[in-house]
Amino acid sequence: MHRKIIFTVSCLLIISASACFAGLNYYEEKVHKFNYTVEGEIEIKPDKAVFPIILTIQGNSYADSLKNTQRITHQIISELKQLDNTVFTASPSDFFKQRDRGKTLLDVSFWRNDENKPESKLIFNIYVNFKTDHTFWQRAEFLAEAHDFIDRFIKRYKEDETVSVYPEETYYEIDRIEQYREEIIRSIYEKAKTMADIIASEEKVNLDIRQVTFGQHIVKEILNFNRASLTINADIEFAFDKTGENAN
Structure with a gap:
């Protein structure tokens, strides 16, 4: 580095x-x-970029909303693997891990919305894992590719009132x-x-x-x-x- x-x-x-x-x-x-x-x-130089994604899914029951959450999460991860899997990875956010921004993220939570319908919320992370020899422009290109990937999913479910894909602010981490x-x-x-x-x-x-x-x-x-x-x-x-x- x-x-x-x-x-x-x-x-x-x-x-x-x-x-x-x-x-x-x-x-x-x-x-x-x-x-x-x-x-x-x-x-x-930072070792990785972190893109937290919030999935909020409405269902007929909590079990139904969670099942749909799993389905969409697996879909996102499956399509992410089609990109360069040495750079892009994903996993659920660490349970109760305190972030640098002072914000605690939970993995899964359940509640009823304003219409009294069951919803589940999952927060997971998409990572851009930089390599030591990545140049400024290579890093920027990987970030742009991650943003485009997330935008495609947001547009896919834009008209679906039972699904919300919401990206939180991107941040960067240094390992060890x-x-x-x-x-x-x-x-x-x-x-x-x-x-x-x-x-x-x-x-x-x-x-x-x-x-x-x-x-x-x-x-x-x-x-x-x-x-x-x-x-x-x-x-x-x-x-x-x-x-x-x-x-x-």
């Missing part, structure tokens, strides 16, 4: 560091320390986020070293990185189907001595 480590040292951070040094009395104590919070960040922790930590060390080199050059002192305390959680931000970032915050303790030699 193509990934890019982001190295950004804010001008404001450098200015703040200089101001911090200006306010210190270098000669009051041999060793001086100061701390900064550094953000380690890498860019990756923990596998990236080591790479993010490496980016933090590299960023801290860059900061130390710049500050040492400006202030004419030698800096040591005394201690690094890492945050436990990896924060993800998924911008679109082709771009996402993972970050970990870390508290960096720098040290220098009044002679300009590395602090022990």
Whole structure:
């Protein structure tokens, strides 16, 4: 997977560091320390797109509505398999799984509608499973194909008052986020070293990185189907001595 480590040292951070040094009395104590919070960040691409579909089926009884729900679900999955089955897959949504959007989806529910007729509702997912070598345009084409597939089913049952096919908002997922922790930590060390080199050059002192305390959680931000970032915050303790030699 193509990934890019982001190295950004804010001008404001450098200015703040200089101001911090200006306010210190270098000669009051041999060793001086100061701390900064550094953000380690890498860019990756989402592994999959998720299309939640809600099927609401009316029947003469709950058993009848559920039977029709099964029939239509199997039909959708069967036709989906005619597409590239290495990319497109489907399955019922995970029972009571908490989504990133904070919305809990149930697999099947039953109730009577405004006309007092039994209905069943099934929520399932269509997945677009991206490969590591898929380009931007390949990913976009797969998404367009999934949208077209869903639109065909919506139109098929548009005139049927007993069937409702409703797509929810598409979202994207990253698999096995923990596998990236080591790479993010490496980016933090590299960023801290860059900061130390710049500050040492400006202030004419030698800096040591005394201690690094890492945050436990990896924060993800998924911008679109082709771009996402993972970050970990870390508290960096720098040290220098009044002679300009590395602090022990």
